[in-house]
Amino acid sequence: MFGERTESDAAADEDEVLARARAGDRPAFAALVRRHQDRVFRFLLRLVGSREEAMDLTQETFLKVFQSLSEWRPEAPFRAWLFRVARNAALDLLRRRRSLGFLAFDELAPDEGEAAWPDPAPRPEQRLDDRRRIAALDRALASLPAEQREVLLLRELEEMSYAEIAATLAISEGTVKSRLARARAAALDHYQRDTGERRDA
Template sequence: MTEQQEQKWISAAQKGDQDAFEALVRLYEKRVFALTSRMCRNSEDAAEAAQEAFLAAWQGLPFFRGDASFSTWLYRLASNACVDLLRREGRHQAAAGPSLDDEELNLDVPDQAPGPHEAAERRELKEQIEAGLQALSPDHRQVLVLRELHQLSYDEIAETLDLDLGTVKSRINRGRKQLRNFLLQNGNFSPLSSSKETGREG
């Protein structure tokens, strides 16, 4: 699928072409659901948030001016739908205090042919990371999912969520601190000063 084809679908969908919009949904539904699955507590909520995001996209397409890419705009709608759902149902927890720590968490566990014992440990770690993400407030979970799991830069997150860059950095720092504390309390994470990475910001 070329960028030119995507633009044709967008232009047609803006004029009310439902087939063109369905093509955009098929193009992005897996990525949107991957995002909402990380932010919501269960698959039903994730599916509901994804559906709300695409509904908002359909309703908002006539006003989409292309200042940001369509994917960035759709990510924003999906993220906001998740936050709205979590807040509406009152299932988020209060955020912890601020932190200036900017240590990388390396949430993507490598897949280099592990042995059975190592594979089990990695599965356990991934499960603990998922549980830790669910323990965060929606705002902090939102930025961490986009940064660590979808590999967006700070600037891209700021654009996606329509936030100041400083707010993005602050939320990521606080979210990392909370998640790291969660993993430490569950005995599945050891803070290593050598694990800090450079050059990934922005």
């Protein structure tokens, strides 16, 4: 696939790839997609809680990015813009779910959340402990309101700085800081209650 590049190589020629993609160069855009598709996908997966919908949203995100790439200004960090497009698509979906009368993802009770959440793709190299931990974390994430979930995911999965998260979500860095602290406290509380008392070997 595309694992041969190192991160620094990728960063070094990102500007050039972006410039070509903005000019409508499809191979350059394809390179951009390959570079970011997994990150966008795993953010969306944890944000909406459904693998299939996350796949659709990932595709939707990149189509939207391709069509509006000319509106993006190189002064703004591309990753923040990309994740903003992804996040807006996800929030549309969450709103649509609500208007369709389905339970919003963040209103699921923990047990139902567990049922609604697909298993993380079982991979042979992934240890059982990891999968258990991820399942418990998924339930903790599902218990958070979307505004806390997105902040937490941008920080923990994408490792964005507070400034970058603020740019992505169009909120202040102070809000990022307080929302992240609240999200962590709530996620940890849920996670510990989920895993702490009971241990199934």
